[in-house]
Amino acid sequence: MKLLDSTDSGNSSSIERTQYPYVTGTSVIGIKYKDGILMAADMGASYGSTLRYKSVERVKPVGKHSLIGASGEISDFQEILRSLDELILYDNMWDDGNSLGPKEVHNYLTRMMYNRRNKFDPLWNSLVLGGVKNGQKYLGMVSMIGVHFEDNHVATGFGNHLARPILRDEWHENLTFEDGVKLLEKCMRVLLYRDRSAVNKLQIAKITEEGVTVSQPYALKTFWNFNAFQNPTAGAEGSW
């Protein structure tokens, strides 16, 4: 929907601003573990209430030292990836042996999101940024209006409500890789049960000093065999 400014004389200059998101991804969860960062997100992208796309990679590596996970508008995420690509390219072109670490990338993203918000044209995303550089682990989050922080575990969207409490209870320093994955899967399973925009196809990405690994997509085991679900019409028989 176009917003007409005061200089508009008909159809010439009109300001377009983001009004609402169209194709959106749901939660991303990130945790620090012994060797680095683990990040999980499902591969779904919804178009309103339709689960339109089911193979969207919402966690991507950035440079040598970082991982970015995004929820919210997917087209804005693609735009962000393009900007980050350019950022890393120029960083590499210096060829000075130095490379942007997760702290720097997080700061860049924060400035980008905040400045768009100042122009009333936000990038409609909540981003998780994690990485390791020189043994230092880093995990942070930025929202679409520029609110940012770092912590030992972060989650966007529904993950903030459903996953963070589990993480607050069960996360601890020096989680092994296996325990970290189990913890993330526990959170993703709760989200799968309770978030209607979640799909049962997820990727878990790992970043350590050595590099990035993004897992192949896989599905979580779910359990629906509860007694209350057997004979659902038991208390009120219908025609079928």
Add this chain to the structure above:
Amino acid sequence: LASTMTKQQANWSPYDNNGGTCVAIAGADYCVIAADTRMSTGYSILTRDYSKICKLADKCVMASSGFQADVKALQKVLSARHLIYQHQHNKQMSCPAMGQLLSNTLYYKRFFPYYSFNVLGGLDTEGKGCVYTYDAVGSYERVGYSSQGSGATLITPFLDNQLKSPSPLLLPAKDAVTPLSETEAIDLVKTCFASATERDIYTGDKLEIVVLNADGIRREYMELRKD
């Protein structure tokens, strides 16, 4: 035709309140600045370990609560301006000077404000404690003590009672800095936050206290209720 010509409504807000409370108390030769470390949004806690306190100059510390992205941007602007000042004048900015700069910076965005509620604490040019308190668009005043943020309504009346501030209407003007000792002031601050944490949902987790005096700058922490 009326249906196509209705004014569009915003469906997102450029502001958010990330909560938290700040307090500053000025003494004869010290200043105590404190803030909790909880960062919230709506009814969720984003993180329990986030500092709202920023050292702007050797003798000048700012604590701000409100919309975190604006707070951070404001701190960045002031730190950058201080660096330029140091390059130009080969000295640190005094607390009163930083006080004026903060006011001007806030008013600069009078028509799209920094949603940031600040208290500035430090030592003035004579080494006495000073506290400046601000609203979101830059009106400020030097006071003996102040509180801003979500718990301010709970803390300010208590400080009024304990610090027996003389009326600003009296002549000659009486100094508002407290006669309390540094340790007594710190204890008072801890009591303020313990009480505010009980009743304000946005205040809690941990208290960060910064003390500025002639010996330099010191930091202290205290656990608060996490519910």
